[in-house]
Amino acid sequence: xxxxxxxxxxxxxxxxxxxxxxxxxxxxxxxxxxxxxxxxxxxxxxxxxxxxxxxxxxxxxxxxxxxxxxxxxxxxxxxxxxxxxxxxxxxxxxxxxxxxxxxxxxxxxxxxxxxxxxxxxxxxxxxxxxxxxxxxxxxxxxxxxxxxxxxxxxxxxxxxxxxxxxxxxxxxxxxxxxxxxxxxxxxxxxxxxxxxxxxxxxxxxxxxxxxxxxxxxxxxxxxxxxxxxxxxxxxxxxxxxxxxxxxxxxxxxxxxxxxxxxxxxxxxxxxxxxxxxxxxxxxxxxxxxxxxxxxxxxxxxxxxxxxxxxxxxxxxxxxxxx
Numbered sequence: 468x469x470x471x472x473x474x475x476x477x478x479x480x481x482x483x484x485x486x487x488x489x490x491x492x493x494x495x496x497x498x499x500x501x502x503x504x505x506x507x508x509x510x511x512x513x514x515x516x517x518x519x520x521x522x523x524x525x526x527x528x529x530x531x532x533x534x535x536x537x538x539x540x541x542x543x544x545x546x547x548x549x550x551x552x553x554x555x556x557x558x559x560x561x562x563x564x565x566x567x568x569x570x571x572x573x574x575x576x577x578x579x580x581x582x583x584x585x586x587x588x589x590x591x592x593x594x595x596x597x598x599x600x601x602x603x604x605x606x607x608x609x610x611x612x613x614x615x616x617x618x619x620x621x622x623x624x625x626x627x628x629x630x631x632x633x634x635x636x637x638x639x640x641x642x643x644x645x646x647x648x649x650x651x652x653x654x655x656x657x658x659x660x661x662x663x664x665x666x667x668x669x670x671x672x673x674x675x676x677x678x679x680x681x682x683x684x685x686x687x688x689x690x691x692x693x694x695x696x697x698x699x700x701x702x703x704x705x706x707x708x709x710x711x712x713x714x715x716x717x718x719x720x721x722x723x724x725x726x727x728x729x730x731x732x733x734x735x736x737x738x739x740x741x742x743x744x745x746x747x748x749x750x751x752x753x754x755x756x757x758x759x760x761x762x763x764x765x766x767x768x769x770x771x772x773x774x775x776x777x778x779x780x781x782x783x784x785x786x787x788x789x
Contacts, residue, residue: 502511540747552681555632555715559641560585560623563758564690564763566718568630569742569750569775570783575631576746582633586621586672586704587697589638590616597652607759612644619759620746626756628663630749637661637675639668642689654696661696672704680710687713690786692727693720714786719764722774736789739782751775 526777553574557563563583564571575581589611596604600612611613620636625719629633645653647664661669680686688705691698698717705712712733721727742750751772765771 468493469568482557490659526750548659550681551683551685553585554584554680554684555581556676556687557583557585557678557700558587558689558695558697558707560619560636560718561626561699561754561760561764562616562689563687563715564623564750564753564757565632565775567687567715567783568626568753569746569779570715570740571627572630572746572749572753573634573740573742580629580633582634582635582761583623583627584637584676586637586676586701587639588616588620588623589640590638591640591644597643597655599652599655599657600641603643606763609759619757621759622759623660629753631754635679637672639672639675651731657695657697658693659696659701665696669700669703669707672700673707677708678705680708681740685713686710687715689717689783690714690731693724695720712787716786717785718778719774731786734788735786737784737786739784741782742779747779748781 471599505695553571555567555571561587571581571583589613594613596609596612604612604615607615608617609618623636624634640658642654645662645665647653647662648770653664686705689698690703691702695717701713717730754771754775761768761771765774
């Protein structure tokens with residue numbers, strides 16, 4: 468790149484070094500939006516370095532021989548909202564909205580780009596399903612795997628649109644549809660530990676997420692409260708990225724077992740985000756768009772709205788590692 472030039476961080480990045488201690492060692496500074504190369508970075512992504520969670524505010528020691536991979540632009544900086552995205556990793560077609568739909572509304576209303584990436588939303592490859600899948604599909608009111616996934620994708624698009632977000636559906640199969648190397652079904656219980664045949668799955672999930680990420684993205688993933696196998700895999704995949712993560716609590720699982728937060732309170736820090744009346748109403752409306760899921764998860768719409776109001780009125784808590 469002809470505009471690229473090599474500089475020492477302590478000599479050429481004075482505006483940044485007044486804010487953050489630079490611990491990375493990289494070679495190039497190039498024209499463009501501030502971002503970081505994917506390897507050899509501490510922290511591993513550009514956006515978190517500028518936030519309070521990762522910026523120590525420490526001036527680097529004089530003469531520190533470090534290179535930074537920040538991209539310096541000769542043009543006026545762009546509006547952060549135009550490049551930064553709030554990305555919610557959702558295991559299934561409802562999890563992120565049930566858990567944080569009100570926050571999505573507030574972010575979208577403030578002009579931010581908000582996206583929901585659902586990992587386990589792929590269309591099944593065949594017509595045969597496991598006894599577990601057949602039972603769950605019946606409870607949801609569907610007759611086939613294809614009808615189930617297509618209908619749930621439609622519900623998700625409507626729900627996400629209500630809070631002003633965008634939906635992206637990945638092609639990985641829900642655990643109830645996954646089979647192993649011997650052709651047998653992997654799960655007879657959705658809350659079982661990950662099957663050994665799924666060992667490579669979270670790595671493929673990570674790679675698929677990484678290909679879509681941009682350096683300024685802010686990534687949120689589930690805490691995996693309740694230990695649903697797909698939630699566990701979603702969290703592992705996100706953590707494998709080496710990206711700064713914010714975590715949301717899994718609803719309705721947290722409502723069923725509030726004490727599940729006890730070990731998290733002792734190992735992570737949290738911040739509460741206020742939700743307006745409009746945000747709460749939009750959250751309730753978007754959650755209600757998952758009509759097939761309401762009987763199993765909340766019994767009826769009235770209880771769904773009540774549960775979200777009870778959880779969301781104090782604000783939505785997000786967690787991060789210290």
